[in-house]
Amino acid sequence: xxxxxxxxxxxxxxxxxxxxxxxxxxxxxxxxxxxxxxxxxxxxxxxxxxxxxxxxxxxxxxxxxxxxxxxxxxxxxxxxxxxxxxxxxxxxxxxxxxxxxxxxxxxxxxxxxxxxxxxxxxxxxxxxxxxxxxxxxxxxxxxxxxxxxxxxxxxxxxxxxxxxxxxxxxxxxxxxxxxxxxxxxxxxxxxxxxxxxxxxxxxxxxxxxxxxxxxxxxxxxxxxxxxxxxxxxxxxxxxxxxxxxxxxxxxxxxxxxxxxxxxxxxxxxxxxxxxxxxxxxxxxxxxxxxxxxxxxxxxxxxxxxxxxxxxxxxxx
Amino acid sequence: xxxxxxxxxxxxxxxxxxxxxxxxxxxxxxxxxxxxxxxxxxxxxxxxxxxxxxxxxxxxxxxxxxxxxxxxxxxxxxxxxxxxxxxxxxxxxxxxxxxxxxxxxxxxxxxxxxxxxxxxxxxxxxxxxxxxxxxxxxxxxxxxxxxxxxxxxxxxxxxxxxxxxxxxxxxxxxxxxxxxxxxxxxxxxxxxxxxxxxxxxxxxxxxxxxxxxxxxxxxxxxxxxxxxxxxxxxxxxxxxxxxxxxxxxxxxxxxxxxxxxxxxxxxxxxxxxxxxxxxxxxxxxxxxxxxxxxxxxxxxxxxxxxxxxxxxxxxx
DNA sequence: TTGTATGCGTTATCAT
DNA sequence: ATGATAACGCATACAA
Numbered sequence: 001x002x003x004x005x006x007x008x009x010x011x012x013x014x015x016x017x018x019x020x021x022x023x024x025x026x027x028x029x030x031x032x033x034x035x036x037x038x039x040x041x042x043x044x045x046x047x048x049x050x051x052x053x054x055x056x057x058x059x060x061x062x063x064x065x066x067x068x069x070x071x072x073x074x075x076x077x078x079x080x081x082x083x084x085x086x087x088x089x090x091x092x093x094x095x096x097x098x099x100x101x102x103x104x105x106x107x108x109x110x111x112x113x114x115x116x117x118x119x120x121x122x123x124x125x126x127x128x129x130x131x132x133x134x135x136x137x138x139x140x141x142x143x144x145x146x147x148x149x150x151x152x153x154x155x156x157x158x159x160x161x162x163x164x165x166x167x168x169x170x171x172x173x174x175x176x177x178x179x180x181x182x183x184x185x186x187x188x189x190x191x192x193x194x195x196x197x198x199x200x201x202x203x204x205x206x207x208x209x210x211x212x213x214x215x216x217x218x219x220x221x222x223x224x225x226x227x228x229x230x231x232x233x234x235x236x237x238x239x240x241x242x243x244x245x246x247x248x249x250x251x252x253x254x255x256x257x258x259x260x261x262x263x264x265x266x267x268x269x270x271x272x273x274x275x276x277x278x279x280x281x282x283x284x285x286x287x288x289x290x291x292x293x294x295x296x297x298x299x300x301x302x303x304x305x306x307x308x309x310x311x312x313x314x315x316x
Numbered sequence: 317x318x319x320x321x322x323x324x325x326x327x328x329x330x331x332x333x334x335x336x337x338x339x340x341x342x343x344x345x346x347x348x349x350x351x352x353x354x355x356x357x358x359x360x361x362x363x364x365x366x367x368x369x370x371x372x373x374x375x376x377x378x379x380x381x382x383x384x385x386x387x388x389x390x391x392x393x394x395x396x397x398x399x400x401x402x403x404x405x406x407x408x409x410x411x412x413x414x415x416x417x418x419x420x421x422x423x424x425x426x427x428x429x430x431x432x433x434x435x436x437x438x439x440x441x442x443x444x445x446x447x448x449x450x451x452x453x454x455x456x457x458x459x460x461x462x463x464x465x466x467x468x469x470x471x472x473x474x475x476x477x478x479x480x481x482x483x484x485x486x487x488x489x490x491x492x493x494x495x496x497x498x499x500x501x502x503x504x505x506x507x508x509x510x511x512x513x514x515x516x517x518x519x520x521x522x523x524x525x526x527x528x529x530x531x532x533x534x535x536x537x538x539x540x541x542x543x544x545x546x547x548x549x550x551x552x553x554x555x556x557x558x559x560x561x562x563x564x565x566x567x568x569x570x571x572x573x574x575x576x577x578x579x580x581x582x583x584x585x586x587x588x589x590x591x592x593x594x595x596x597x598x599x600x601x602x603x604x605x606x607x608x609x610x611x612x613x614x615x616x617x618x619x620x621x622x623x624x625x626x627x628x629x630x631x632x
Numbered sequence: 633t634t635g636t637a638t639g640c641g642t643t644a645t646c647a648t
Numbered sequence: 649a650t651g652a653t654a655a656c657g658c659a660t661a662c663a664a
Contacts, residue, residue, distance in 0.1 A: 005656090005657055005658085006657065006658060006659095007657080007658095015634075015635085016634060016635040016636075017635085017636095017657095017658085017659095018634075018635060018636080018658095018659075018660075019633085019634060019635075020658095021658065021659055021660085022633095022634090022659090024658090024659095025659080029633060029634085030633070030634080031633060031634090034633085034634085048431060049657080049658070050372065050656085050657050050658070051377070051432070052368055052371035052372040052375075052377060052433075052656090052657080052658095053372050053640095053656070053657035053658045053659090054657080054658060054659080055368035055371070055372075055658095056366065056368040056369050056371075056372050056640055056641070056642085056656090056657085056658080057639090057640060057657080057658045057659050057660090058640090058658090058659075059368075059640075061367070061368060063409065071393050071394075071396070071397045072390065072393065072394070072397075074388065074390075077387050077388065077393055078387075078388070080387070081387045081388075081414070084412060088411070088413075093379065093409055093411055094411075094412075095404070095409055095410075096400060096410075096412075097404075098397070115364065116367070117368075217586070217589045218589075246586065246589070246590070247589075250589070250590055253569075270533070270562065270586060273533045273534075273562070273563075273566070274562070274566055274590075321640090321641055321642085322641060322642065322643095323641080326651095331650075331651085332650060332651040332652070333641090333642085333651085333652095334643080334644085334650070334651060334652080334653095335649085335650060335651075337642070337643060337644090338643095338649095338650090340642095340643095341643080345649060345650085346649065346650080347649060347650090350649080350650085365641080365642075366640085366641050366642070368640090368641085368642095369640070369641035369642040369643090369656095370641080370642060370643080371642095372640090372641085372642075372656055372657065372658090373641080373642040373643050373644090373655085373656055374642085374643075374656090375656075
């Protein structure tokens with residue numbers, strides 16, 4: 001049972017091999033009648049065009065480059081998993097590369113991908129990096145996580161997510177809400193998430209109790225410590241991420257502070273298991289992955305696609 | 317600056333293209349002299365053979381299939397990350413597929429991979445699955461995580477890891493050690509890890525205090541509860557995984573049981589951040605990934621490779 | 633609408 | 649040891 005080629009199908013269908021090729025590629029210039037006959041034969045014999053022959057002929061590989069930040073990130077892994085599934089359905093493969101938040105690495109990876117004649121690139125955008133150099137590339141590109149001007153982007157609604165949590169807290173009678181986040185240099189997870197909090201303090205005329213560090217557990221722990229050393233009276237703490245929230249939680253636990261509720265972003269099941277009253281908001285990472293996969297495929301097929309904003313959802 | 321082909325190189329080096337091809341493929345039948353000249357030209361012009369042309373000609377794609385269990389697993393992600401880096405260095409791509417611990421899915425994935433004329437497969441082996449059907453395949457296969465008879469395997473030393481932890485506890489004067497693990501149907505993480513504990517009880521003539529469930533946080537929690545309801549007197553609990561240990565820890569915390577030390581497997585930084593006295597053992601997942609990548613490439617190149625056993629290391 | 637011929641960049645076969 | 653030549657399976661320009 002050796003593999004069939006386009007010639008075999010042509011012979012079996014009683015047509016020329018170019019006709020078969022046209023059918024495969026959905027060329028309009030083929031009569032409905034012959035098209036059906038050819039499709040029939042293809043199906044009967046379970047014929048699959050040789051990927052490598054197509055790649056060679058078209059000088060384009062059915063491969064998508066994915067530049068993510070770091071595979072250890074749970075949410076990112078989830079997104080990637082769903083990107084992969086979407087790509088596989090269309091018989092695309094993927095090359096997964098980690099930027100590790102470095103501009104240099106990103107540039108390097110792009111160079112590698114260019115040499116591979118890949119069909120498209122999905123980039124997990126980072127606020128602090130510069131992507132203008134990509135605009136010269138003629139390769140379709142999709143940005144994920146953050147809107148990047150000049151590129152089709154699938155972005156998280158960072159502002160809306162924190163606003164959503166704040167509204168939830170307000171509705172549940174929490175009155176003194178603090179915020180622990182990351183530096184505003186990070187436009188999305190830093191500036192935008194914080195902005196929602198700042199706007200809340202302005203709108204409701206509350207004291208702005210906010211602290212900034214990085215995404216580490218320790219940063220959350222230390223900032224919580226600072227907050228309580230300064231004797232701020234709070235009944236809830238909104239954190240920019242689950243990891244920060246975990247640090248905060250550890251501090252509260254250690255000092256037997258029981259009545260302060262903590263919220264985060266990411267919906268890590270582990271934290272929710274540990275702390276029954278933990279509230280997290282997540283962006284539906286599965287959906288994001290699916291959308292990103294579909295977006296890059298659409299872009300390759302020259303369909304025009306619009307930016308997508310992903311809302312966050314509270315999970316208690 | 318269009319891409320150079322083998323013909324360009326041949327012309328520039330003043331040889332036939334077959335000679336260039338021979339040089340590329342390290343054929344012995346080419347004089348040292350011409351070989352050097354050709355290599356020089358290749359280097360000067362930064363010539364890279366077209367992957368797709370090679371793939372087509374050889375009817376083999378430079379792609380490795382990776383069948384893992386689930387991408388959400390941190391340790392597995394780490395292994396995969398290092399597999400990828402190793403493969404990329406040799407210009408291999410990867411297709412990552414999740415078995416989700418299902419025999420059916422595994423079979424399905426293999427079918428997909430077969431159709432793609434991939435060069436090799438790396439499988440994260442699962443005790444409860446049956447891999448004999450793979451023996452008919454002529455594709456190089458490497459098993460990871462667990463020794464599978466008849467396949468080259470890179471396996472974790474599950475027995476040794478628990479033994480290592482037990483020895484550590486004994487050395488530190490812990491006298492009443494309990495064990496919480498998973499069902500013995502799982503040969504490696506179930507049976508083998510437990511066996512180390514059982515052998516300890518026999519050797520030191522201790523009461524065998526062991527409980528079995530699954531890998532969930534909740535299972536750990538519930539089994540810890542059971543242990544204390546039965547009023548077992550223990551000073552330490554050895555768990556088969558970090559996730560189980562986390563459940564146990566939650567129970568201890570909740571009931572203010574402070575003097576019992578808990579150990580796990582996996583070295584999850586999160587748990588270690590939360591609990592300063594937590595002891596975990598890990599298998600050097602980075603190394604495993606690198607070894608697995610190298611192993612499959614060696615196997616493809618017909619080098620003969622031996623099974624590898626990965627030891628665990630305690631990290632306090 | 634359909635078929636024929638050509639070329640994509642390799643490697644393998646066969647001479648030389 | 650080396651070179652000419654024929655595949656590999658497909659898409660496409662051109663001819664019909």
